[in-house]
Amino acid sequence: MSTLVRNSWLSFSEFAATFGGFQMFSFRLLPYLPGALLKPRLISEQIYSIGVLSLVLTMFGGFFVGTVLALQSYGTLVEFGQVDALGAFAAEALVRELGPVVAALLFAGRAGSAVASELGLMRATDQIAAMELMAVDPIERIVVPRFIAGIISVPLLAAIFSTVGMLGVYLVGVHLLRVDAGAFWTHIHDRVDLFEDLGNGMFKSFVFGISASLMGVYEGFNAAPTPAGVSRAATRTVVITSVWILLFDFILTGSTLPGI
Amino acid sequence: MTNTARGIDISVGLFILLGLGSVIFLVTQSLGSTGLSDNESYTLHARFDHIGDLKLRAPVALAGVTIGRVSQISVDPGEFRATVDFQIDSRFSQLPIDTFASIATSGIFGGKYIDLSPGGDDMVLQDDDEIEFTQSAILLENLIGKFMLNSKSASAE
Numbered sequence: 001m002s003t004l005v006r007n008s009w010l011s012f013s014e015f016a017a018t019f020g021g022f023q024m025f026s027f028r029l030l031p032y033l034p035g036a037l038l039k040p041r042l043i044s045e046q047i048y049s050i051g052v053l054s055l056v057l058t059m060f061g062g063f064f065v066g067t068v069l070a071l072q073s074y075g076t077l078v079e080f081g082q083v084d085a086l087g088a089f090a091a092e093a094l095v096r097e098l099g100p101v102v103a104a105l106l107f108a109g110r111a112g113s114a115v116a117s118e119l120g121l122m123r124a125t126d127q128i129a130a131m132e133l134m135a136v137d138p139i140e141r142i143v144v145p146r147f148i149a150g151i152i153s154v155p156l157l158a159a160i161f162s163t164v165g166m167l168g169v170y171l172v173g174v175h176l177l178r179v180d181a182g183a184f185w186t187h188i189h190d191r192v193d194l195f196e197d198l199g200n201g202m203f204k205s206f207v208f209g210i211s212a213s214l215m216g217v218y219e220g221f222n223a224a225p226t227p228a229g230v231s232r233a234a235t236r237t238v239v240i241t242s243v244w245i246l247l248f249d250f251i252l253t254g255s256t257l258p259g260i
Numbered sequence: 261m262t263n264t265a266r267g268i269d270i271s272v273g274l275f276i277l278l279g280l281g282s283v284i285f286l287v288t289q290s291l292g293s294t295g296l297s298d299n300e301s302y303t304l305h306a307r308f309d310h311i312g313d314l315k316l317r318a319p320v321a322l323a324g325v326t327i328g329r330v331s332q333i334s335v336d337p338g339e340f341r342a343t344v345d346f347q348i349d350s351r352f353s354q355l356p357i358d359t360f361a362s363i364a365t366s367g368i369f370g371g372k373y374i375d376l377s378p379g380g381d382d383m384v385l386q387d388d389d390e391i392e393f394t395q396s397a398i399l400l401e402n403l404i405g406k407f408m409l410n411s412k413s414a415s416a417e
Contacts, residue, residue, distance in 0.1 A: 156279025
């Protein structure tokens with residue numbers, strides 16, 4: 001019994017320490033942000049390795065989420081004779097929820113873990129200490145560019161995800177299930193709102209981008225300098241980012257949903 | 261500048277262009293329609309007392325098959341009637357001049373569309389002609405209202 005209490009106290013205090021350390025780390029990053037924009041080369045290299053290289057996975061995910069969404073919702077809509085609304089239904093679901101959330105989850109799995117293990121390995125092989133010895137600020141040099149690149153990449157990936165998803169919905173809905181193409185687009189134009197749907201979705205993916213990339217750089221930068229520490233950093237990044245994204249999604253949806 | 265740096269620049273540029281392109285696509289989809297450019301079509305007009313919730317780009321059907329699209333909906337300020345313009349595929353240019361246009365509903369709760377019933381006249385409708393014989397949308401709530409009013413007055417007698 002006492003071991004159980006001690007263990008839960010240990011894990012709680014570890015959680016508190018991680019949470020506190022995370023806050024401190026985020027505040028440490030803030031003053032670097034304006035200066036980092038003066039070095040676009042560092043950021044563009046990171047956009048390449050975390051954004052461009054996630055592109056294929058994101059498009060693949062978006063396309064098949066769209067096709068499955070069309071197939072699944074068709075069965076329900078056809079019962080009510082509302083097949084024409086398939087496009088609007090799928091577009092709203094993609095733009096509001098699936099695009100931002102699934103793109104961010106894929107990003108956490110594909111790029112967040114890569115950032116965490118890369119920084120963790122730098123920590124483990126004393127590259128970060130070497131930078132400090134050479135009076136190169138590792139936060140300015142390696143952390144902030146990855147953070148900013150993540151914030152830029154995630155909303156773009158979410159928009160690409162939604163667009164490719166709509167293509168999937170269109171292909172399945174109009175060409176496979178024979179929904180009228182005109183009605184398909186008309187309902188989308190009628191239902192999808194610029195601010196309420198698209199603006200809401202883009203804001204969400206911006207928040208998810210901040211959480212995903214912040215988590216990756218934090219876990220990597222503060223990883224234990226051992227092989228196990230590096231793998232732990234990568235795992236924790238994916239797990240914690242996913243939990244955060246889903247939690248934030250609920251909060252943001254609840255606070256911005258019209259009519260509540 | 262080395263070759264790899266150039267490759268990275270190009271791919272990052274393409275990535276951002278693709279992302280912004282997607283954003284622009286989504287914005288255009290949420291801003292309402294801009295009208296469909298049909299390659300071969302002609303325009304007809306029809307006036308209705310009430311169009312219900314007929315929407316732009318709603319189908320125009322002949323015998324239940326879509327042969328055109330609603331291209332413009334406006335209200336005649338003098339006559340207080342709705343003017344609907346629609347574009348018909350040029351393959352269907354043999355519509356008689358006494359064709360009847362009515363606003364129909366697909367299913368009970370489905371969207372509105374324009375249903376054309378051809379008449380028997382030898383003259384055919386030309387581009388920019390007006391269909392004389394029209395029937396307004398049947399508003400379900402009005403029907404229910406009338407029905408309830410009737411049954412009330414019947415029970416009063």
